Amino acid sequence: MLTDFGRIFIFFIVGAIFTAGGLMTSWLFRPKRYYPQKLSTYECGEEPIGDSRVKINVRFYVVALIFVVFEVEVLFIFPWALIFQKVGMFAYLEMLFFLLILIVGYAYVWAKGDLDWDKPIPVIPQLSKLLNNKS
Amino acid sequence: MTFEEIVFWSLVLVSGFAALMVVISRSPIASALYLILNFFCLAGLYLTLNAQFIAVVHIIVYAGAIMVLFLFVIMLLNLQDETKLRERMNWKSFAAIALSILFLIELFYIFIIKTPTPKIPIHPSSKEIGTVEYLGKILFTEFLFPFELTSILLIAAIIGAVVLAKKKFELTD
Amino acid sequence: MNLILEPIVKILIVLFINLTLVSYLVLIERKVSAYIQNRIGPNRVGPWGLLQSVADVVKLFFKEDIVPKDANKFIHSLAPVISVVVAFSTFAVIPFGNKITLYGNEYNLVIADVNVGVLVILALTSLGVYGITLSGWSSNNKYSLLGGLRSSAQMISYELSMGISLIGILLMTQSMRLTQIVAEQGGYIFGFIPNWNIFLQPIGFIIFLVSTFAETNRLPFDLPEAEEELVGGYHTEYSGMKFGLFFLAEYASMITASAFIVTLFLGGWQAPFIEYFNFSPFVISLLQLSAFAIKVLFVLLFFILIRWTIPRFRYDQLMNIGWKVMLPLSLLNLIVTAFLILINIL
Numbered sequence: 001m002l003t004d005f006g007r008i009f010i011f012f013i014v015g016a017i018f019t020a021g022g023l024m025t026s027w028l029f030r031p032k033r034y035y036p037q038k039l040s041t042y043e044c045g046e047e048p049i050g051d052s053r054v055k056i057n058v059r060f061y062v063v064a065l066i067f068v069v070f071e072v073e074v075l076f077i078f079p080w081a082l083i084f085q086k087v088g089m090f091a092y093l094e095m096l097f098f099l100l101i102l103i104v105g106y107a108y109v110w111a112k113g114d115l116d117w118d119k120p121i122p123v124i125p126q127l128s129k130l131l132n133n134k135s
Numbered sequence: 136m137t138f139e140e141i142v143f144w145s146l147v148l149v150s151g152f153a154a155l156m157v158v159i160s161r162s163p164i165a166s167a168l169y170l171i172l173n174f175f176c177l178a179g180l181y182l183t184l185n186a187q188f189i190a191v192v193h194i195i196v197y198a199g200a201i202m203v204l205f206l207f208v209i210m211l212l213n214l215q216d217e218t219k220l221r222e223r224m225n226w227k228s229f230a231a232i233a234l235s236i237l238f239l240i241e242l243f244y245i246f247i248i249k250t251p252t253p254k255i256p257i258h259p260s261s262k263e264i265g266t267v268e269y270l271g272k273i274l275f276t277e278f279l280f281p282f283e284l285t286s287i288l289l290i291a292a293i294i295g296a297v298v299l300a301k302k303k304f305e306l307t308d
Numbered sequence: 309m310n311l312i313l314e315p316i317v318k319i320l321i322v323l324f325i326n327l328t329l330v331s332y333l334v335l336i337e338r339k340v341s342a343y344i345q346n347r348i349g350p351n352r353v354g355p356w357g358l359l360q361s362v363a364d365v366v367k368l369f370f371k372e373d374i375v376p377k378d379a380n381k382f383i384h385s386l387a388p389v390i391s392v393v394v395a396f397s398t399f400a401v402i403p404f405g406n407k408i409t410l411y412g413n414e415y416n417l418v419i420a421d422v423n424v425g426v427l428v429i430l431a432l433t434s435l436g437v438y439g440i441t442l443s444g445w446s447s448n449n450k451y452s453l454l455g456g457l458r459s460s461a462q463m464i465s466y467e468l469s470m471g472i473s474l475i476g477i478l479l480m481t482q483s484m485r486l487t488q489i490v491a492e493q494g495g496y497i498f499g500f501i502p503n504w505n506i507f508l509q510p511i512g513f514i515i516f517l518v519s520t521f522a523e524t525n526r527l528p529f530d531l532p533e534a535e536e537e538l539v540g541g542y543h544t545e546y547s548g549m550k551f552g553l554f555f556l557a558e559y560a561s562m563i564t565a566s567a568f569i570v571t572l573f574l575g576g577w578q579a580p581f582i583e584y585f586n587f588s589p590f591v592i593s594l595l596q597l598s599a600f601a602i603k604v605l606f607v608l609l610f611f612i613l614i615r616w617t618i619p620r621f622r623y624d625q626l627m628n629i630g631w632k633v634m635l636p637l638s639l640l641n642l643i644v645t646a647f648l649i650l651i652n653i654l
Contacts, residue, residue, distance in 0.1 A: 005182050005190075007315040007420035008428070011400040014319050015393040019553060023385065026369045026549035039377040041449050042544055054450055056210055060461050062300040063627070064204040067464045069292045070635075071200045074471045075192050076285065077642070078427065079271030081478035084646060091275055092650055094283070099639065101286040105293040106635070112297050115631045117624035164383065164445065171438075191427040199434025199467075203460055206441055210457065267424060267484060 062114055073102050143183050150176030163209045167202060174198045186265030318419050322399050330559040331361035337612050344616045371548035376448055379545065383446035388550045391439030391557035398432045398564040401425045403487045404600050405577045408593040417577070417597065418487060425486035426478065429568060430471055433523055436561065437463050440525075440542050443554070447545035455541030458531050458623065463523055465627060469634035470519035476512040476645040477505050477572055490576030504575040511641045513573045515634055520565045522630065525558065526611060528618040531626060566607035574603050 041048040077095065084091050109115055153173035157166045174197045181190035263269050274282050335350065335357065342349025350357035375384055405417030422428055437460045444456015481489050495503040506513045522529040538544070543554045570576060579599035582592060621629070 004420045004422045005179075005187070007319075008397060008400045008422070010312075010315055011319050011397045011419065012393055014316065014323065015396045016389060018323065019389045019392045022553065023389075023549055026371075026373070029370050030548060031370075031372050033372070034374070036377075038374055041376045041378065042539070043450070044539065054453065056207075056453070056457055058300070060457050061204070061207050062296065063461050064200075064207050064464060065296040065300070066293065067468065068196075068200045068204055069289055069296060070468050071471075072196060073286070073289055074468060075195065076282070077472070077475055078478065078484070079188065079267050079274055081271075081475045082267050082482055082484065083271035083275060084479050085482050085649065086272075087275060089650060092646055094275055094279065095646065096643070097283060098286045099643065101283075101290055103639070105290040108290075109293060109297055110632070114297050114300055115628075117627045162380075164380070164442075168383075187422065187424045188427070191424050191431050194431040195427065195434055199431060199437070200464070203437055203441070203464060206445070207457070207460075210445060210453070 059117060066109060066114065069105075070102075073098075139183055142179070146176045146179045146183070150180070164206075167205050167209060170205075171198050171202055174202070181265075184265065185262055188265060188267045188270055314415070315419055319400075322404075322419065323396060326396060326399065326560060326563060327556075329563055330556055331365065333559050333563070333608060334364070334555075335361050336609075337615075340609075340612050341616055365552070368549055368552035373548040373550060374545075376545050378448040380446040380448070383442050384545075385550065387439050387443035387446060388546070388553035388557065389439075390442065391436070392553050392560065394432055394435045394439065395557045395560035395564060398429060398561075399567065401428050401486055402564070402567045402571050403490055403576060404567070405597040406593060408597075409590060416487075417593075421485065421487050424484050426474055426484040426489075426572075429486075430467070430474075433470070434464075434467055436523070439554075439557065443546070444542040447542075449545045451539045451544045452542050455538045455544070458538075459525060459542060462525075462529065462531060462626060462630070465630035466519040466522035466529075466634065469515050469630065469638040470523065472635070472638035472642055473509075473512040473515040473519065474572065475642050476509045479642075479645055479649055480505070480508060486571055486576075490571060490578065493575040494578050496580075502575055502578065502580040504573065504578070506573040509573065509641075509645065511637065512645070513569075515638045515641065516573065517569065518629075518634065520569060521611075521614070522626070524561045524565050526562065527615040528620050529626060530620060531623055562608065562611055563604065566604045566611065569607050570600065570603040574607070576600060 043049070076098070080091060080095050084095075150173050153169045153176060156169040157173065160166050160169060174193065178190040178193045181187075181193060338360075339349040339357070350360040353359040353363045375381055400419045401422060403416075403418035403421070407414050407416055409415075440459045440463075441456045444452045444454070444459070447453070477489060478484060481492050483489065483492075489505075493502070493504050497503055497507060501507055525531075540546075543551055546554060577596040577600040579596050582595060587595065
């Protein structure tokens, strides 16, 4: 068994050598003529404004957090699937109970609105407001 | 040395090095990457114990899910100023170092000098303990109650995540 | 000696075939999209443009490599390597044929026949996030960061339904060994339909297919590199060979994803109705190999056609489909499949 996983490891190594080799060969051939404009951050031709590691939406974090919990639950189903035909009805009821609790949690997350992705609400400019501001 | 022993010791060395680098390295992303390396070594150690399921699950959950969360947190915190993270050496850190060295000596004394662990031959039944089928059989018959309790634990985790998320984060403009 | 040499030879063959396939896949994609858009496509380099890919690769080798000045140099180079290695190494567990006998020796046509093959696939898929997230972070570019983040959130959202949709197959096969899963797909339903999982698990197949599209960042799920809003997404700041590696990784993961779909749902190397003819074992092995190749090519063509058929989703739509449609549907599929097995229908 160890040798079988060892083969996957060998695959990793061979792949890494191959890609590193590709980068090395290209390093030998490619031109290296740098100047500040070339090395500046690309921002559609504008001068980059502010720090580029912008603060990100907290949504991404919430999604990752919920994902971790659900992933653990899913992994519990795998060993169940492999013994299901041997154990039969009993295993089915067990998993139904397990999934029921999972679904309660899922429904809770849904109801709390944590599965919704925040959409920015577009502000439609209104002529009357613009006129008021002017005056 | 047998093939297993070579694999074991190389994994131990690499995982120890990675664990050390997690603590030492200055950049949080580098720490995260070393932690992933450490997880891979641990998965390798599980494989030497014939526990394939645990090994792969370890990769999926820790390297695939939890570390992604960590990376998100690192990006979310936006630690541009790494000097902020630098700790000054004061009496607390010296005390911590002294105590951990003492602890290491104690462990060394207990496990190596006082009671050297004899080499236990591998039990023939250990070959199948790590397989998924065996795990499933045990989990859904003998340890059924703890298994169902796990689902309660997980639901608590979900609620915790939701409650944390509800806390209004101050978004900068 | 054989223990090390045999896998290395197999790995090199698989890598070589994959690389050739990637270069021609790019050409096929360009040709197909050209015909869909009523153009001709590349036709100048070699007959019918067949050498276009060679020219592209040679060009990439000679291109300057630009790393933006505030980027993290090491991680910037590491990210494409991770992407490519993960994309290719998934092929290690896929059986691309039954046994073959060459010069009196029998060879298994799979590199690593592990007993948790399905989970290894899921693990390697989940590692694909790193290449993209790290490239997005290390480039020190807003577009890259946003692209990388979007991509990782998308990939983890679809990983769940992907995992659950596979459980239906495990319930029927009672094994996570991929060779076993393929072997079980021999035979026929009602005597004439091949016993492939696509016919037994149609909903699981659809969920898996859609999740695969999301995992490989292909249109309609190519939000991470939506040109109109994010320039190039996570590889905005990549040029030269590193960009080439990302390109390679994208197509390589497309090939491995098609290979999974074929292995899990389309019968793998099983060639239906082959036993009605009197072929020698060697010819049968070759036919099974080509059956696998033809199925993979067919799925790849499907990938390309979908790209030019369906427009891109908006990000909130994509997350909604992942969490509110795919996840409940896959759970339902799991419960129903288990029930059907319980009452001996499946």
